[in-house]
Amino acid sequence: MAPGALERALRQRRSAGQKCVVPYLTGGLGSWGAYVQAASAAGADAVEVGIPFSDPVMDGPVIQEASERALRAGTTPSAIVDELGRTDVGVPVAVMTYANLVDRAGWTRFASSLAAAGVAAAILPDIPLEETGPWCDAADAADVETVLLAAPTAPDQRLERIVGRSRGFVYAVGLLGVTGERSSLADSAVVIARRLKAVTDLPVLVGVGISTPEQAVEVCEVADGVVVGSALVRRVLESGADEASADVVAEVVGSFRTALDAG
Amino acid sequence: MMGEPDATGRFGEYGGRFVPETLVPALAELDRGFRSAWADPAFRSELDGLLADYAGRPSPLTECHRLSAELGVRVLFKREDLNHTGSHKINNVLGQALLARRMGKTRLLAETGAGQHGVATATAAALLGMECLVYMGEVDMARQELNVFRMRLLGAEVTPAMSGSRTLKDAVNEAMRDWVATVEHSHYCLGSVMGPHPYPWMVREFHRVIGSEAAVQCRDLLGGPPDVVVACVGGGSNAAGIFSGFAEDPSVELVGVEPAGGAAVGRGVPGIVHGMRSYLMQDEFGQVLEAHSISAGLDYPGVGPEHSHLATSGRATYHQVDDGEVVEAFVLTSRTEGIIPALEPAHALAWVARERASLAGRTVLINMSGRGDKDVAQMMDVLADRI
């Protein structure tokens, strides 16, 4: 299948000899549309937008809190997708959400709504390889890239099957655990990145537990880039998740961009 | 009916394995581990030994003369309330704990609603010398204080689930998050016939003993099966256990009873949560709704996938009772039989009491899944002006 917009953007960064930064922001939280724009302007290669779900099993306390706040503020999946459709983010957008919201809308309807809104890709952490069938059929048909996760627990043969089905990039889960910050880079992050680089030419981005620019630089000795979630969302929450929080987003994303560009 | 799910872990279109990638290899390992243990006579005899000498099986079948006279329906109880730790939950837990040990795991993780599954898991951990951590919704910790103390007394750690509705569904989320981080040495001892494959199947097999015993006991007492088998349904484990002994016989009616405030089959639509596709109470966008029931053990917006299949195939029917009917059944059973039921099986009793006219003259087997001691403090308030 021809590379989609997300994969092309990440490959372009890599071809320039640089590393990719993909920040995660919770849709529906505060002035989230402005945060997405700020992240893009601060040097993100793509932005991951979470569509909050009531029962996010892959998320730790920070993203849980962000999701709960967004849901209390009345956000809905279609409101988030519609707003993405009205916004020119400037870089590809990937939505991250859970299977039930997609199933409820209908696999095909959800995939075409993403395509219509100009969303490049989707990340669904509770749809592992064996359950991708109906979703990937719908997403492929709508030309939405499905990014699969690859975890440290997977044997080599399974990693090969995952990279064979993933589009956009491969999301290397950096540690055993849910999203959240960690004080140091887990050894498993470098190991999983290396194992994936050995079996694929797709961009390999490490997420879960990447908390500081220093950790990003360290893991990017092997990986092609990082996904930064809780470390960014925590700063948004701490700054009150209001309009001014866009400056905080710019600062955090900029610090990762600068550190990775400096190597 | 009630055999093995297909290779993807589905009963009809329900079930599957919707979990974070990190857990997939562990679930595959659990599937292999269970198959090998279940086929191993040494494992089976060790489990049977514990069920007999430790848990007190077989549990009796009790003919309920005074309740039968009161209702005009011949009522039999399968006495899971007489098991060690006071409910059916111990059947599953002893099986999973032995399996975990056989697979080299040293720590048991569990979620609990009413605390019965947590107490059973803490008990098995104490018995086998394993570490144990139980997640329990903060709301449930308050209404089931006694069971929290029991678990701690047994050496388990009890951690409140503080997110969402702070009840059973959130405790499941916390247990799954913990397992994602500790999967190498922990076993997630799931407490009902729910979750990702192989749990719904494995947990039902560990509870099959309820139905197998009851079928033999009914044959001895009645010369054949009862007309109707009734059980309460939260996740659906006690119901699946007793149904499995009668599902092959189309003359036996199978009835599941859900709380009106947590009726996944009755008020839900198919969805995906906690690793499975099954009926689920959810809003128009797919956000999971909070369940509300007088019984913490049934306060769950989902249901095990095999029940979704039994419901859509028509093999079993599912009905709802409200909290008021449950309280009446709780009192009625205490006064006519000298058996204080747990609030969960009081749902099954409430349905039989309400349907007594249509059940007149028939023989009904009710799964008395647990005893009411844990609910007495809560019921003192509810019944304050009557007792």
Ligand SMILES: Cc1ncc(COP(=O)(O)O)c(C=O)c1O
């Ligand atoms: C006595 C008793 N019965 C039933 C249940 C509900 O579980 P299930 O539907 O899995 O049997 C519980 C759960 O706490 C219980 O304690």
